[in-house]
Amino acid sequence: MAGVTGRLVRGWCLRAVRSSLQVPAQLHMSKTAMGASQKDFESAVNQMKLLKKDPGNEVKLKLYAHYKQATEGPCNTPKPAVFDLINKAKWDAWNALGNLPKETARQNYVDLVSGLSSSSDSSSQVKPEADRKQAGYETLVMTSEDGITKIMLNRPTKMNALTTQMYQEIMLALEAASKDDSTITVLTGNGSYFSSGNDLTNFVISPDELEERARRGAILLRDFVGCFIDFPKPLVAVVNGPAVGISVTILRLFDLVYASDRATFHTPFSHLGQTPEACSSYTFPSLMGPAKAAEMLIFGKKLTAAEACARGLVTEVFPDSTFQKEVWTRLKAYSKLPRNALRISKQMIRNHEKEKLHAINAEESRILQERWQSDECMNAIMNFLSRKAKL
C-alpha cells in the first residue's frame, strides 16, 4: 500500500480502541446521566465487538472521547503534533469533554452503544416510514409545507460537506419524499454553502481497510446517484451558495436549478486525483459540449453562477439579497400545478436516458473505486487535511 496512505492513517489504531470507536447514527446523550453501572459499561464495551456497521469517523470520535473520559478522566496527555491528524482529532474530541464526570461519560457511552445496537438490529437498508420519522435526521432538516418537501443539508460549519451518514440520510429522505403527498422536492443547503462536496475526512481510514472502504464507497456512490436518476417527481436544487464536487455534478439530474449570484460551481477532480461522478462524464459534454465540459471536469475551472447558467447547468440566477424570497414564491406557485401532470411530464423527459445513466453511473463508480486507492488521491487528501492545500 502507498506510503502516504500509511502516513495519513498513522495513529488510527482501530484495533486498540475498537470497543470505543463504534457509535450509533442516532446519538442521544442521556439526561439522567449518572445511572450506568461499571457492569453496564463493560457490557456496552463488549457489545461493540459484535457490531459490523461502521458509523463514520465523526461519531466514532464521540464515543472514543467518552470511553477515555469514563476510564481515565479528563484529558491530560500532551496534544499530538499537527501532522499526526488522527491522534490529534482523537485528542481534540477527548479534551473537549473538559471535566465531565467519569460517571456521566460512562452513562453517555452506554447510551451511545445502546442506540447503535438498536439501529444495527435493522436488517433492511431503508427503514419503514414510521421508524424514519421517529429516528429523524441528524445531518439534514426535512420539512414539508405548501406541497413542497424541502431537504436541507445541515452541516453549515463544515460547508455542508457530505459524510457517509449524510449520503445515507439523503437517500432515505428522497425515498420518503418520493412517496409523500408533496408535488415538488427541493434540495438546498443551510448556511453560506450549498455543499463543499464529499467530506474528505471520509478518507481517514487505516491502510488495511482501504480496499474494502473503496469498494463500499463505490457502492454508496452508485446507490446515491441512482436515487437521483430514478427520482419520480420534479426535483429542484436551490443553490444558496458555492457548490463543489458531487454537489455540482449531481445538478444535471435535477429538473430545475435555481442559484444565488453568490454561488460558484467547482469540480476539482483532477486536483484531488479523482474522476467525474454522478453521470457528469456523459451529462456535462452533452449539455455544454466536450470542450466546456473538459474545462470543468478535467481542468477544474470554477464557474460563476452566470457562467453556469450560460452553459445550461443552472436554470436561473437570482440576486443573493432576494434569492430566498423570489425562489420560494416561484416554487409555491409551481407546487399548485396538477401533481400527476408534473410527475408524468418529468418522467417523459427523463425516461429516455435512464438505462444509459445507470450504466454510466456504475462505470464511473467503478473507476473511482480504483482512484480512491491511488497515491495521487491519497496525497491530495493528505494535503487538504494537513491544511497544505485548499481549493
Ligand SMILES: CCCCC/C=C/C(=O)SCCNC(=O)CCNC(=O)[C@H](O)C(C)(C)COP(=O)(O)OP(=O)(O)OC[C@H]1O[C@@H](n2cnc3c(N)ncnc32)[C@H](O)[C@@H]1OP(=O)(O)O
Ligand atoms: C462516496 C461518494 C463519493 C463521491 C465523490 C465526490 C467527490 C467530490 O465531491 S470532490 C470535492 C471534495 N471537496 C473538496 O475538495 C472541498 C474541500 N474544501 C475546501 O477546499 C474548503 O474547505 C472550501 C473551499 C470548501 C471552503 O474554504 P473556507 O471558506 O476557507 O472554509 P474552511 O476550509 O475553513 O472550511 C470550514 C470547515 O469545514 C471543513 N470542510 C469544508 N469542506 C470540507 C470537505 N469537503 N471535507 C472535509 N471538511 C471540509 C473544513 O475542514 C473546516 O473544518 P474545521 O477546520 O474543522 O473548521
